[in-house]
Amino acid sequence: MDFTGFEVRKCPPTVMYIPNFITSEEEQRILSHIERTPKPRWTQLLNRRLVNYGGVPHPNGMIAEEIPEWLQIYVDKVNNLGVFESQNANHVLVNEYLPGQGILPHTDGPLFHPIISTISTGAHTVLEFAKREDTAAEAEAGADQPSEMPREVRFKLLLEPRSLLILKDTLYSDYLHAISETSEDVLCDRICNYDLCENTYKIGDHLVRRSPRISLTIRNVPKTSKMKLKFC
Numbered sequence: 001m002d003f004t005g006f007e008v009r010k011c012p013p014t015v016m017y018i019p020n021f022i023t024s025e026e027e028q029r030i031l032s033h034i035e036r037t038p039k040p041r042w043t044q045l046l047n048r049r050l051v052n053y054g055g056v057p058h059p060n061g062m063i064a065e066e067i068p069e070w071l072q073i074y075v076d077k078v079n080n081l082g083v084f085e086s087q088n089a090n091h092v093l094v095n096e097y098l099p100g101q102g103i104l105p106h107t108d109g110p111l112f113h114p115i116i117s118t119i120s121t122g123a124h125t126v127l128e129f130a131k132r133e134d135t136a137a138e139a140e141a142g143a144d145q146p147s148e149m150p151r152e153v154r155f156k157l158l159l160e161p162r163s164l165l166i167l168k169d170t171l172y173s174d175y176l177h178a179i180s181e182t183s184e185d186v187l188c189d190r191i192c193n194y195d196l197c198e199n200t201y202k203i204g205d206h207l208v209r210r211s212p213r214i215s216l217t218i219r220n221v222p223k224t225s226k227m228k229l230k231f232c
């Protein structure tokens, strides 16, 4: 796919934002599958809950598991765009955020091929970016080792429901991303993808109330292994 028209030009390379990547019917189907996810499948964190599909990424290699068909459809849809170049996505992280919840500044770290694709469903959010300090801790960081250091937010992206976001290059390697723990977002001039959004927004004191949001972060985990069964 030619992404030229979807590149967010006002931030460092490379961000692609595709509004309405999925239809409302597809969004509803995803939300109803997620709603039916058994409670024990969820990992409850302080500020969100999540489910891994495809396996749990690990430095020794992810033990690959089959992604359910209802979800594989969207992994294929992203793979078919050629997002992961010569690779294919093999992992989906489902995050659920209630109003007031978010994710601390982090990089996705070395367990993933350095390209992130995220489908947003349910509601919007605002993703914030800060420049990474060049510390060994941050170089090794992942979403499980976030940074609580106060940092200057350099720019933001408004992620509307049904959109696809792709992050790679300098933006993957040199920037932390985060979602503030707030119940409403201010549409400020640091949001740099208004021109690509589905809707027209008014910059100013306009506040947008958050509702529950489910994100599907679709990535490639290069190091995988098959489950070894040991018989004695």
Ligand SMILES: O=C(O)CCC(=O)C(=O)O
Pocket (backbone or CB within 6 Å): 093, 095, 103, 108, 118, 127, 143, 177, 215, 217
């Ligand atoms: O929910 C999102 O859009 C971001 C998720 C994320 O950054 C992560 O899980 O590492």
